Structure formats: structure tokens, C-alpha cells
Amino acid sequence: MKFSDYFIGGSASVGATLFTNPIEVVKTRIQLQGELAAKGTYVEPYKGIGNAFLAIIKNDGFMALQKGLVPALYFQFIINFFRLGIYNSALEYKWMHTKNGDISLPKSLFWGAGGGMIGAYLSSPFYMVKTQLQSMAAKQIAVGYQHKHTSMTSALINVYKTNGIQGLWRGADSTLPRAALGSGAQMATFGVTKEFLRSKDIIVNPIANSFAAGAIAGSVMSLAITPPDVITTRMLNQGVDGNGRGLLYKSTLDCFLKVVRVEGLLSLYKGFWPNYMRIGPHSTLVLLFFDELLYFRNKYFD
Template sequence: MPKSYTGSVATDQALAGFTGGAVSTICLHPLDLIKTRFQVNAAQGAPRIGGTLRSFQQIYKSEGFRHGLYRGLTPNFAGATVSWGLYFYLYAGIKSSMPVDPTTKRLGPTQHMAASMIGGALTAVVTNPFWVIKTRMCTTQKTAPGAYQSLFGGLTSLVRTEGVKGLYRGMIPALFGVSHGAIQFMAYEQLKYWRQEVKEKRWEKQFLEEIHSKATSDSVSMDAKTIEKLRKARLLEKKHDWETLSTIEYLCMAASSKVAATVATYPYQVLRSRLQMMTNPQGEVIYTGVMDCIRKIKRSEGILGFYKGVAPNVIRVLPGTCITFLVYETVSAWCRKHARYGLDEEQRI
């Protein structure tokens, strides 16, 4: 049984993901609100340079800090923490059930992508109601007629007026978005493996140079079997050195993987936000479905219409992802260090 703090590695991962999502959401909610408003604004053209800062200032002046920039924080917080916690729990659990490569003793990129997509799809189904409420709260002022005043009040009103079906507005684009997490985590895991392998190979080189230097200076020769035995013993001692990466390394890999996934999959976020705002203030249906939404955006707003809000989103996801993954890795490491259950493989030998 691997070392864990709670008794389950998957639960440890869920705790780490929950904490990372919570810290990131609280810090960066205003950028999420601005991004969402850009996404649903069909009348406005592609935002100009500096549009994010101007929107920030305008919202702050007209609506205030708490009821303006932080409107919709509760559903966003609930959705983000449940999403990250549940996702990491499922992701870790699914990975643990997969067979590793007998040569590398690791999972391959296809397996990471499969685990991420399955975990992401299940998470999307559970959390979609939170995102519907968050979108509607972020795109309406608190004083607007019919505006949701809270997460619970929004859920109650939504079910009463639109039924259970209303909770799953934008579900199809959300499932498209599973590819976002799959690309992100596949890239993140492979970057981690790549960096660990670089550090391991560097250690192997230093080890061989040390053995050669010692044999030359002491005039003592060692056969291949003795060197291999010594290498394995040192390997167990030093394995932690390259498996544990630095904070900067984690941040660079998290940011790189997130930007790649965001650029590749961003249009689904615009589609999801538009579909979650199914009616205009006059109560008329704007989009009848995903394909209708795609056609109307392309016809009236062009290709750039699918990338509305991408600037505040990139500004948000870079520090957001760095915060989330840094907290996630820190809490994961803390859980391993203070493990109360199980033993590492090398401790059982």
C-alpha cells in the first residue's frame, strides 16, 4: 500500500486539488467575471487591447468590489473546489487501476489522456449546475430584475422556472471541454517525466564519473556487478532528489501545459457561456442548440467571436494554474511526508 495521509492516495489527491482550486478561485475571481461578460456579449466586437483593465475599472466604479468584481464568487468557489477535488480523486483512482509499462514502470501519455478524459467527463456532469449559476450571476448586476442573489437561491429559481434540464445548460460544450483537461494533464505529466529523466540521467553521469575517479585514485577496480549493486543502493538514496522538482519547475510546467490546452480548446468556453444564457432580457430564445450557436457566432461575429474573453482568461489561467498546481503539489508532498498509512516500496525491501 503506497504512503498516504488519509488512507487513500486518491483522497490525498482530492484534498490537494480542493485546496489548490479554493486558493486560486478566491484570488482570481474578478478576471473570471470579466472573461464571462466578454464571452456572452454578442453585440460587442472583439475586445481591444486594454479592454480587460478598462472593464475592471468600469465594474469597480459602477458596481463596487464585493457586489461587482466578486459577484458570483460563491458558485464559482463551489464549482472550482468540487471540480478540482473530484477531478484529482477520479484521475488518481483511474490511473492506479491502469497497468504500467513494464520497461519504464510508468503510464504512457495515452493512458494519462484517457484517465483525464474519463475523470473530466464525470466531473463536468456533477458540477455543471454550479457553472450555470456562476455564468448567470457574473453576467447580471445584483440589482437587475430577476438576478440571482445566491447560489442556493439561483439553483432553486432555475429548477422552478426551467426544470432539471436548466441545470444542464451548456452540458454538450462542457463535455467538449474534457479535451482541455486531457491535453493539459497529459502535457503536465509528460513534462514532469521529461524533467525527472533529465535529472536522473545527470545523476547517472555524475555517479559513473565518481566511480571512475575513485577507481583511478585508489587504484581499485570494480567489476560491473559490483558497480551495478552500488548504483542501485545509491539510487534508492537519491531517488527523491530528482522525483521532487523545484517550485519554479512546477510553475513552468503548469503554465506551459495550461496555455497549450487553453489555446487549443478555448471556443468551447464561449459556446458553454452563450448556451447557459439561453434568453435575452425580453425572454426570447437566442440559441436553440450548439450548432445554432456556432452558426450565429460565425455569421455575426466571425472567427474572433469564438475567442472573446481569451485575454482575461489567459491573464487569469497563468497565475491561476500556477497557484493551483503549486498548492496541489505542496499539499500532496505534505500528505506523503506526514503519511499515517502504508509504506514506500523501498521501505518494504
């Protein structure tokens, strides 16, 4: 096992996040829009992706599209440090291969999901602050609970002072289904697709092969991750009482049941299109950067 594999995994995601954070801001706002309100009973400040971009720029300024960027970079580095690092270790040691040497889809799902869950739990405080900063908006377009953070550092300090270490990991359990489904689907699809395209001589160029496999993996991931992503956004953005308990949701299950009962089952796919537009490019860039950084490391430093 090479420690550099883990560092490369984290670094690859940082580069991708710089490009995809604006659409993440849009996705977060749309997911919080109409929270616990029946369809047609609330004002929609964000009527689609294009309208959301324009509304944010008009009311909050152009730089608001990069709200939450700093904690997003920390979150992405940590989760992919473990997710991609563990997956690559399992690949190198052939823990996910069948007896005939092929990559096993169930084993790929296991290692992808396992690494994602570890990374998601450890990075949960940064994901929480990222979500809360991204939801902060001018009164005219505000959705969800509005926190009063001034920066990532002040947010982490205030949460710790108010609710202790458990406050920093409030709602962390809600990130696990999101990570398991999203990471498992992405990493399993990526590995199997790469091998299929290469073995069938469809796309053999290393860069093109990684790009195509990453694009397909991102599409599969967006379908799997959106429902738990909505729940995670709601859980982490809600306000808390004096004891650190959520004002709207008692648990991940409680959140799921309330959202479905009040907003309907399809509400679990709120923000699907911005999620798709973010995950596709993000997944492609992360996995492409990861493969290229590994190639550079192996060529010049091994």
C-alpha cells in the same frame, strides 16, 4: 485508490479560485460582449482587460470583481475533486504508463479528459449560476442576458422551481467539450512536462518542478479551452422561455454555428487574453497546491 486524493484535488482548486475569480468575471463579460452581432455594429463597454477592470469598479463597485465567487468555489471543488482525483489514481495505478514505465501522452489525455468531463457534468448547475451572476452588471456596462438573481442559493431554487431538475443541468452538454479539451490538454501536459524536466535534470526541485510544469500546462490549456469556453458561456447565460428552452440557442451545435456565422470564426477567441491570464496562474496554483497537499498528506498521515 485514496479518497483523500479526490478531496485534495477539490481543495487545491478552491485556494486558486480565490485569487483568479476577478479575471474570470472580466473574461465572462468580454465573451458576452457583442453577442450575435456583427463586428462594428455594437457598443463595446469593455475595451480590453484593463479597461474592463476599471469599468466594472466604476459602475458596479470593487466587490463586483468577486461576483459569482461562491458558485465558482463549488464548481471548482467538484470538477477538480473528480478531475485531479481520477488523474492521480490513474497515475498511481500506472494506467497511463507505457510498457517501459514512461507516461503516455495519449493515455494522459484520456484520463485527464475523462475526469474533467465527469466533474464538469456533475458541477454544471454551479457553473451555470456562476456565469449568470458574473454577467449581471449596471445598465451602462451590461452585456448578454441579464438575470435577476440575488444569490447562488436563490438562483438554484428559482431555476428548480421553474424548470425542475433538468433546468439545473440546462446546457450541461456544452460543458463537456470545454472540459475534455481543457482538462485533457492541461493534465497531459502537466504530467509529461514534469517527467521531462525531472528526467533531464532541468528542474528537479519538487516545488519548482510543479510550478514550471503547471505554468506550461496552463498555457496549452488556454489555447485549447477558449473556443468551447465561449460557447459554454453563451449557452449557460442565455435566457429561457416558459418551457425552459433557450431564447437564442437550441443546442451546443446551434450556438457554435450561429456565433461563427454572425460574429465570425475569430469570435470563438473572445476573451482569450483574460482567459490566458486566468488559466495560467489558476492552473499553476491548482497543480502546485495539489502536489504540495499530496506531499503533506504522504509525509504526515500515511
